[in-house]
Amino acid sequence: MISQKAKYALRALSALARGDRAQPRQISEIATSQNIPKKFLEQILLDLKREGIVRSLRGKQGGYLLLKPAAEITFGEVLRIIDGPLAPLPCLSITAYRRCDDCDGELSCEIRHVFHRVAEAERAVLFSSTIADGIHLADEAMAEAPRPAETVDG
Amino acid sequence: MISQKAKYALRALSALARGDRAQPRQISEIATSQNIPKKFLEQILLDLKREGIVRSLRGKQGGYLLLKPAAEITFGEVLRIIDGPLAPLPCLSITAYRRCDDCDGELSCEIRHVFHRVAEAERAVLFSSTIADGIHLADEAMAEAPRPAETVDG
DNA sequence: GAAATGTCTACAAAATCAGTAGATTATGCC
DNA sequence: GGCATAATCTACTGATTTTGTAGACATTTC
Numbered sequence: 001m002i003s004q005k006a007k008y009a010l011r012a013l014s015a016l017a018r019g020d021r022a023q024p025r026q027i028s029e030i031a032t033s034q035n036i037p038k039k040f041l042e043q044i045l046l047d048l049k050r051e052g053i054v055r056s057l058r059g060k061q062g063g064y065l066l067l068k069p070a071a072e073i074t075f076g077e078v079l080r081i082i083d084g085p086l087a088p089l090p091c092l093s094i095t096a097y098r099r100c101d102d103c104d105g106e107l108s109c110e111i112r113h114v115f116h117r118v119a120e121a122e123r124a125v126l127f128s129s130t131i132a133d134g135i136h137l138a139d140e141a142m143a144e145a146p147r148p149a150e151t152v153d154g
Numbered sequence: 155m156i157s158q159k160a161k162y163a164l165r166a167l168s169a170l171a172r173g174d175r176a177q178p179r180q181i182s183e184i185a186t187s188q189n190i191p192k193k194f195l196e197q198i199l200l201d202l203k204r205e206g207i208v209r210s211l212r213g214k215q216g217g218y219l220l221l222k223p224a225a226e227i228t229f230g231e232v233l234r235i236i237d238g239p240l241a242p243l244p245c246l247s248i249t250a251y252r253r254c255d256d257c258d259g260e261l262s263c264e265i266r267h268v269f270h271r272v273a274e275a276e277r278a279v280l281f282s283s284t285i286a287d288g289i290h291l292a293d294e295a296m297a298e299a300p301r302p303a304e305t306v307d308g
Numbered sequence: 309g310a311a312a313t314g315t316c317t318a319c320a321a322a323a324t325c326a327g328t329a330g331a332t333t334a335t336g337c338c
Numbered sequence: 339g340g341c342a343t344a345a346t347c348t349a350c351t352g353a354t355t356t357t358g359t360a361g362a363c364a365t366t367t368c
Contacts, residue, residue: 010265035258102161111229114229118276118279125271137268141261145261
């Protein structure tokens with residue numbers, strides 16, 4: 001399970017991605033529109049700012065903007081910023097490698113090889129899926145599915 | 155990251171899978187050989203027993219045995235027993251579906267579609283990889299890699 | 309019946325998660 | 339310059355989960 005914080009982050013970025021790319025959007029606006037606790041969202045956006053995903057403007061008419069196009073922000077990079085390493089084992093992390101203290105020998109570890117495959121499968125999806133993809137898939141699903149009572153009465 | 159407990163469980167099962175299928179192995183033996191705290195391992199093996207992965211014998215000459223061949227125990231089922239649902243979002247869990255309370259509408263959710271793919275990729279690996287596979291991969295790696303100074307001196 | 313095993317329940321320290329609180333700083337507008 | 343409106347920063351807190359420990363109990367074998 002990903003953290004609640006990561007969910008908020010991804011949905012906040014989706015909110016930013018919808019609508020004008022040049023028009024800053026305020027924390028409170030995003031918070032209410034996406035059901036995110038405002039003070040919590042502040043921290044999240046600060047994290048995303050430090051990592052170069054968004055930028056901010058202060059003062060009146062201030063707010064947040066995407067720094068990159070939504071099609072260039074992957075789920076993988078956001079998850080890494082918010083939740084930390086993606087790997088299922090510390091000894092498989094690219095960004096935060098750490099040897100398992102109880103395990104002796106990574107070659108002889110019976111679980112590492114399998115989780116290596118898991119990690120690769122995960123990364124393949126996470127780094128090929130962008131915020132833009134998420135929005136696109138959602139819109140597509142909404143356009144197809146809810147065809148309620150096909151207004152054919154004229 | 156999977157939990158320490160899940161790591162222990164998978165490595166304990168690997169230990170059971172190595173060696174005689176009819177010969178019970180004691181908790182303490184597994185614990186020391188795999189660097190697992192004994193009392194913690196007790197609980198883990200009990201969980202695995204309740205779920206029909208292993209069985210136990212009491213008294214002298216007692217211990218634990220695999221109930222199924224190692225080639226029929228998948229990483230996925232073990233992980234589910236020890237760590238709970240595999241899905242990255244509650245609304246994507248097969249065994250423990252729960253709607254996200256903040257999200258309105260799963261079709262319109264911008265992140266659910268992407269994580270659905272992540273979940274499928276994960277499950278594909280986890281349920282096609284068995285304890286026997288883990289052991290096999292480890293043994294293979296050990297046989298290939300450490301070729302130290304190729305004893306060719308006669 | 310004693311010794312060796314697994315079984316069960318409860319507890320507890322540490323870490324992580326999911327926020328809250330409140331003071332501070334920068335910006336635009338009058 | 340001063341006020342309103344935003345973001346920024348630091349610290350704290352309550353709940354939950356993780357990673358174990360402790361100790362009494364039950365069962366089997368010799």
